Amino acid sequence: MPSVTELREIYEEMVTARRYEKRLQEEYLEGKQPAFDISAGPIPGELHLAAGHEASAAGVCQHLRDADTVTAPHRPHHIAISKGVDLNRMTAEIFGRRTGLSKGKGGHMHLFDPDVNFACSGIIAQGCPPAVGAAMAAKKRNTDEVAVAFLGEGAIDQGGFFESLNLASVRNLPVVFVVEDNDWAISMPKERVTDVSNGAQRAEGHDMHGVRVDRDDAVAVYEAAAEAVGRARDGNGPTILEVQVHRRMGHFMGDAEGYRPDEDVEAAEMRDSVERLAADLRKHGVDDDELTAIRDRASARVEEAIEFAKEQPEPDPEEAYEDVFTNPPAGATGGED
Amino acid sequence: MPSVTELREIYEEMVTARRYEKRLQEEYLEGKQPAFDISAGPIPGELHLAAGHEASAAGVCQHLRDADTVTAPHRPHHIAISKGVDLNRMTAEIFGRRTGLSKGKGGHMHLFDPDVNFACSGIIAQGCPPAVGAAMAAKKRNTDEVAVAFLGEGAIDQGGFFESLNLASVRNLPVVFVVEDNDWAISMPKERVTDVSNGAQRAEGHDMHGVRVDRDDAVAVYEAAAEAVGRARDGNGPTILEVQVHRRMGHFMGDAEGYRPDEDVEAAEMRDSVERLAADLRKHGVDDDELTAIRDRASARVEEAIEFAKEQPEPDPEEAYEDVFTNPPAGATGGED
């Protein structure tokens, strides 16, 4: 059971993430009105928001340190926030600015913050093998660092996920695979693409631990993650931790969700893990003023990040030719166009 | 329980395969003496022999018809023989002759006989998805055909295998995955590469059926395959069938097996499924004369195939440019060199 202090931290991360994405959404849609044009407005590219996923990241990352590695998929913001990624520079990156985490080269699906060992990839399940590699490095170096790979329930049908499970299991590596089950992979409901309703069951094919948290509840996630991360840190091997979450929006901004029944959207909105945690906090004697203060602090931080990002300069076009290599060859190919 | 007639057929296939590979080995090594040179001698390329695997193919294929599809891996001969591939043309192919199954273009890892729906691929586990596709076609066409993918125990760590399991399971396809567990993947013992000693356990991650035949015994395989193939044919979905087999030789011809304990080789030689089946046949009243007659028939067939192959012409060099496409484009690229 998390302490009240921890519960407050978890809550703050969750409301930060929720608020952050609401603001990103607003900024993103600005300039895309009345007709949605993906190339218009202040934020470039696709945008996958994670409203409804926050409990998973916040509950898991509460057990992680900066030295631990996290890899995230295409829907990474809530995870980045819980892992402690620099919010200003992350936002600058999402706005495509020169002072962004990747100097504007990466974008929202390719956020890297080596200070807290966070990375993401836009290819389904392909963050799993690098997480296994980070765990391998930790083990070789005899540290007690762990690695956590986040992925969606749609990603557990991808070969790279299974290969990672097997490799982690046979080498007894300190890694946790956190599956965020929001019931949907874009337009495909889970039952259309797999017979297994509990993704943690995939563990059984690898003689490893698997557990599912069936409620969208940060406290339950925290507790399951305590065990899974603890197991990894203690040298007792990998775990699949599946967490029920809810997709409160379309797959990406601009997705009209024509395929999704209204009741499903409503149900997702009803089961709000942020509200649930607020109720828990109240039960622990945290009053509404304090909750408001937390939310205000979160909002302020979010505004600051967005302000920061908008003030940053865009990269110069010629910067496109830099950073392909850490040791650029003298007479490098490329560059000219 | 197979009938005595079936037992005889199984035995004949097994001794044919054993004999066939012994003769291939002799031919292969001819011209590679005293120093082994892979490019010398009458048979080109690599050669992966399956002595010790015969029970698996013979027991499974006894339940298959020509219209059923089989995909095999890099170690395909015993499976091809049990599936009824034309032995003469297959041998001509292995000898690199123009009248071979693939006109000398494919070789021993790429045998295709569409008359009996047999194909193989040299890439680990990559025969699984096409088998799933054949099963998909059967289901779409409402036939009761089934597909069987053979693979080694080392292949069950490969992503393509898992994706195939999931796809077969969620679509309830008529496919059986036959895992030939010979304890080794080239030089790597099974326990070094996976924590799961029973590969059929992989099924549990997919809510599908999995069964292991723990003895290298054609009758036991026959019975387990009756159920698995029957399940597929009746529309009741896929199965993993793992079969314990033994690798009586090196991974490929030329493999000195420096990594392999002598006892392991000896143990493989002791557990001879061909001998075991002969004993069973004797119990069923098949006398030694009859067994000898079967073996002689097998040998004769093998000799005929090898004679046939050796008499065939090699392809003309210019034939290399043909057969890239079924509908070759008018002004095709390629060709010139």
Place this chain on the structure above:
Amino acid sequence: MSETPGEPVATERELTMSRAMVEAISSEMAADEEVFVMGEDVADYGGIFDSTQGLLEEFGRDRVMDVPISETGFIGAGVGAAQAGMRPIVELMFADFFGVAMDQIYNNMAKNTYMSGRSVSVPMVLTTAVGGTYNDAAQHSQTLYGTFAHLPGMKVVVPSNAYDAKGLMHNAIRDDDPVVFMFHKRLMGLGWMPAPEGPKTPVPEDDYTIPFGEADVKREGTDATVVTLGLHVHRAMEAADELVDEGIDTEVIDLRTLVPLDAETVLESVRKTGRLVVVDEDYRSYGVTGEIVARAAEDALADLEAVERVAMPDVPIPYARPLEEEVNPGVEDIAAAVRATR
């Protein structure tokens, strides 16, 4: 242009490239039970880039199949079904994802015909979305034209407009070989990603085929030859228009298929103009531009007075707008290259 009996009836009906492509698929599915569609989000969603829009309603879930995010699994299943005689159309959502399934694509789909001495065929169409211009960054913006065209055994098709997309798709489905059909997102005419002028064209309602290996001279000219494909056909045309004012008369060639390659049309043009500019949205080195230049150098060296390549430089595709604009060849880049040949 057409192989079907009789010329397609003239039409004023204009279609987007996605509608034209779907019309061909739909017509072939109606004509042949063995044609089916499989991919992620191809059913209810109709394809993220509208490449299968409306097919579920027309043909039902058995013939328009959503599949797990298992590209190796379902592309390989396409190969198996094709070898069994069906004619699957399988979608790889973005060409950028090829790396999770490339073994099935090039070790099975592309090679099985040859490795079997043509005893089996693989009549399969692999459709895939390509290209940038909307800031989707390094893992979702590539064309990878060169990567697919380099490996033998696949026919590689890159339509630049609705008319071609329909005719090439008919041909692709009827072809007995594996065809990689690479459609540019920016050309599809999506509501949320406006297409430039050009790809929306009149499209006859009847079936018609465009044979592979016939490049299309989009604009005749005497001063320079621009060879390109996909989105950049439109950019090259714009550049050519601009150059008219400067007295430069540019010929623009749309390759339409990379395999087979219509080198003859390119050579003819180069022999006439002496000046070759190759424009490609794929990476510069070891790709399409090198190949086209090499063909000209091999077979028309004496006529060749100048050569320019305009391509994505050898960098992963950056995210921020000024960066992506810098690397993705623009109209001005093309015009400048043509000028540079003088």
Place this chain on the structure above:
Amino acid sequence: MSETPGEPVATERELTMSRAMVEAISSEMAADEEVFVMGEDVADYGGIFDSTQGLLEEFGRDRVMDVPISETGFIGAGVGAAQAGMRPIVELMFADFFGVAMDQIYNNMAKNTYMSGRSVSVPMVLTTAVGGTYNDAAQHSQTLYGTFAHLPGMKVVVPSNAYDAKGLMHNAIRDDDPVVFMFHKRLMGLGWMPAPEGPKTPVPEDDYTIPFGEADVKREGTDATVVTLGLHVHRAMEAADELVDEGIDTEVIDLRTLVPLDAETVLESVRKTGRLVVVDEDYRSYGVTGEIVARAAEDALADLEAVERVAMPDVPIPYARPLEEEVNPGVEDIAAAVRATR
């Protein structure tokens, strides 16, 4: 040639290419705990092509790791370990298997440096066996040089002899970027696959590096330039010897690395000879030969009098001996191409 302080001591000691490669790995492993080796059959077997022979005995199982047949899993793990600061050497047994792991190779290993704005590095070496000549057919005989060189973000190294293999391997391990180290099976000096004359060379015992991007002029000549790499360096040398009798003086250039590419050395030579022959064991179209010809056409067009390409034609690699011999460029093919430039 060497970047290490002091020139390597002259030596008479000859090593096979595999021994030279392993010597570099061993020396780097002894010097740096963070260097480790991972792959299928790299431990007890010592690599199917002797690429890790003896390392298990020297460094133990923790640093010389056999891994499951899960190329996506373990190559991706290499990326993760490299990003964590280790220096993994990861073996893909045959380049032909790239398709089961290409996403990790080119969407993570090659791109993470750029996608992170260089806030992370991926100091990883991907070793892989390439090439034919022993009838291993379509799925085990390719070089795929062009496929790897086309995609930006990886340095691509192709040694042709023991001396180069050692120096390039030292450089590869010390380099902070992903390096694909493609060794030709036929050059390794395996007991069971005799190497031609040439790849076994004197090799200094001390460490030395050969920088990337420096082609090696193996033979100076005035009449024609042959540009090649890997196994075909030796075939080109043989052809050049043969041509001497005909009074043709051939320059032979070994590229040694495809990324970075030493175009300058090629151009200098072409400006001198006016005649360019590019020889490649990879497929002809959209690959290495096209790129080299295009570089020459771009920057030395006026000097270019003739161009020839000698490469694997655009067919999957056939099995039977007469067929493989036909498609894999031989000494006679090279000599004929040089003659044809006259």
